[in-house]
Amino acid sequence: MGGLLSTKGKNASEWKRLCNSLNAQLDSSPHLTYVKKILSLSYLDLPSYLKSCFLYLCVFPEDHSINCARLIRLWAADGFSKRKQGMTLEEVAREYLIKLNHRNLIQVAQIDSIGRVRECRVHDLMREVILSKSEELSLIQTQPGYLTATDGIGRHLSISKRANNSSMSVGNFQTHSIMFF
Structure with missing residues (x-):
């Protein structure tokens, strides 16, 4: 990241613009290709x-605070x-959640009075890795809107910001679960 920022001016608005477009930059910038690797x-x-548990985190929308008790029940x-x-x-x-936390693959968002993680989240850059791996394995399909029978396959579907006038048809999917946000 330091190498990429060194190629930018010392203008705060330029750095903010880079931060806002980081996901697109991940795939196109030679500096960030190394970060993704x-x-x-x-x-x-x-x-x-742990791989499947980790990949499962992409069912939650970007910047979403994940309730750990709910995540544990889902797993x-x-x-x-x-x-x-x-x-x-x-x-x-x-125990799996604790192992992911110890590897710094999740960010702790809230801890209870006895020190257990109550809420967590996934860093945007790490989420990009999760999305590409889960798409590659057809484990999870995320949709920003609605699904039709012609959409891809995924064992787990995550749908966020569903439009009021949209419809859903899951056709012949081999889907195990669907989550709406």
Whole structure:
């Protein structure tokens, strides 16, 4: 990021413009291509059981604060957490969340009085990595508006900002869950 900013003037509005267009810059700027590759290494280094949990985070809209109790229940319900001796699926899922936090792959947004993470979020740059990996694997499809039968496939669908006059037809999808925001 420092290398990219060094190519810009010392004008605050120019830096703000860059920040606002960071997602597009990720794919087009040679300086940021390295950032995306480095962030992808964090994903590639995850054990397989954490990869799907991590990719699942893209069902939540950008800059959305994620309720951890809800996320843990979703992971358990969707089969992302595996049984361990003496632990419930939710306890295992909480353990996964803690591991993602220790790897700095999620940002803590709120902690309760006993030190547990109550809300988290995903950094915009990391979300771009998650989106591209999940699209590549057809795990999650995110839609800014509505779905039609001709849209792509995804085991999990996330739909945000659904227009009032739009309709939805999921046709012949092999979809496990749909989330509306």
